[in-house]
Amino acid sequence: MISVKVPASSANLGAGFDCMGVALKLYNIIEVEEIEKGLIITSSPDDPSIAKDENNLVFKAMKTVFDEVGWYPRGLRINLINEIPLTRGLGSSAACISGGIYAANLLCGGKLSEEEMIYLAAKMEGHPDNSTPAMIGGLVFAVLEDKKVNYIKFVVPSRLKFAVFIPDFQLSTEYARNILPKYIEFKDAVFNIGRAALFASAITTGNYELLPAATQDRLHQPYRKKLIPDFDKIVNLALEAGAKGAFLSGAGPSIIALVDENYEIFEQNVKNVLASIELSANWDFMILEADNSGATVFSVQSTSLKR
Numbered sequence: 443m444i445s446v447k448v449p450a451s452s453a454n455l456g457a458g459f460d461c462m463g464v465a466l467k468l469y470n471i472i473e474v475e476e477i478e479k480g481l482i483i484t485s486s487p488d489d490p491s492i493a494k495d496e497n498n499l500v501f502k503a504m505k506t507v508f509d510e511v512g513w514y515p516r517g518l519r520i521n522l523i524n525e526i527p528l529t530r531g532l533g534s535s536a537a538c539i540s541g542g543i544y545a546a547n548l549l550c551g552g553k554l555s556e557e558e559m560i561y562l563a564a565k566m567e568g569h570p571d572n573s574t575p576a577m578i579g580g581l582v583f584a585v586l587e588d589k590k591v592n593y594i595k596f597v598v599p600s601r602l603k604f605a606v607f608i609p610d611f612q613l614s615t616e617y618a619r620n621i622l623p624k625y626i627e628f629k630d631a632v633f634n635i636g637r638a639a640l641f642a643s644a645i646t647t648g649n650y651e652l653l654p655a656a657t658q659d660r661l662h663q664p665y666r667k668k669l670i671p672d673f674d675k676i677v678n679l680a681l682e683a684g685a686k687g688a689f690l691s692g693a694g695p696s697i698i699a700l701v702d703e704n705y706e707i708f709e710q711n712v713k714n715v716l717a718s719i720e721l722s723a724n725w726d727f728m729i730l731e732a733d734n735s736g737a738t739v740f741s742v743q744s745t746s747l748k749r
């Protein structure tokens with residue numbers, strides 16, 4: 443049995459739609475084992491949206507590796523231990539895809555390079571900003587090309603924290619992508635380009651005072667916030683509590699805020715306000731650090747199956 447640990451991820455990071463994302467210390471564990479025959483899939487906690495057949499996202503990701511290398515197990519047992527909330531904008535799908543590809547590559551003897559795995563995952567997900575940090579960790583600037591992903595990984599210092607606000611309702615990424623406009627005004631494109639560049643410079647040089655300006659967006663949040671009634675209240679709450687920027691996590695509905703070393707004061711301020719304001723949904727709140735490792739082998743136990 444091979445066990446792989448794969449992190450959650452928060453994509454876009456404000457202005458960097460489809461090209462910036464960070465891995466977070468919140469994990470799924472994917473356990474895989476070759477068996478004599480058949481496909482057995484279990485998950486905990488179980489969730490009706492998690493398929494237990496060949497439609498399962500982890501299995502589909504594993505199959506892309508088997509198809510790529512031309513090797514197939516006789517049968518497969520997959521056990522999923524899920525900490526990443528599903529369909530909340532925290533990269534649960536990317537964790538399945540990158541974790542499944544990473545696990546399958548281990549199962550077939552490591553035939554794919556890291557670059558090939560990164561590309562396979564981004565191609566399957568459709569954008570590289572979740573799957574790449576889920577695979578390699580860190581805060582990643584990434585662009586999906588025809589046959590590869592061009593990326594830079596930045597190792598995030600522990601002084602930068604990520605406050606995550608998670609509501610009790612789901613918003614599928616597919617739906618949240620379909621509502622985006624096909625065309626935007628030139629000035630909105632220019633607005634985002636500048637802030638994405640400013641974000642990359644501010645985060646890598648530690649100029650966190652620039653982050654509130656650098657995390658503003660006109661490409662996706664103005665459209666998606668209409669689906670999240672408490673969006674403005676939560677963003678303003680975080681900024682007033684001292685966050686260095688607050689914005690939609692991925693396609694939402696979760697909201698994420700950047701917090702520096704004064705995070706304990708921030709946390710207390712947020713908890714006080716969350717308990718007192720009227721909101722349309724119940725919101726969980728946690729402060730996470732960035733994960734700088736990505737998908738890793740959690741454990742390997744020798745399998746009983748002899749070829």
Ligand SMILES: Nc1ncnc2c1ncn2[C@@H]1O[C@H](COP(=O)(O)OP(=O)(O)O)[C@@H](O)[C@H]1O
Nearest residue numbers: 492499524528529530531532533534535614615
């Ligand atoms: N642990 C999991 N096991 C199997 N499938 C999963 C798991 N987590 C997510 N998925 C699949 O991914 C879908 C959610 O993907 P998506 O809408 O992109 O949400 P997110 O913002 O969490 O990535 C779920 O409906 C399910 O099909």
Ligand SMILES: N[C@@H](CCOP(=O)(O)O)C(=O)O
Nearest residue numbers: 453460531532533615692693
């Ligand atoms: N760039 C994507 C990111 C989706 O992230 P997820 O965690 O919500 O799947 C988008 O904004 O659609």
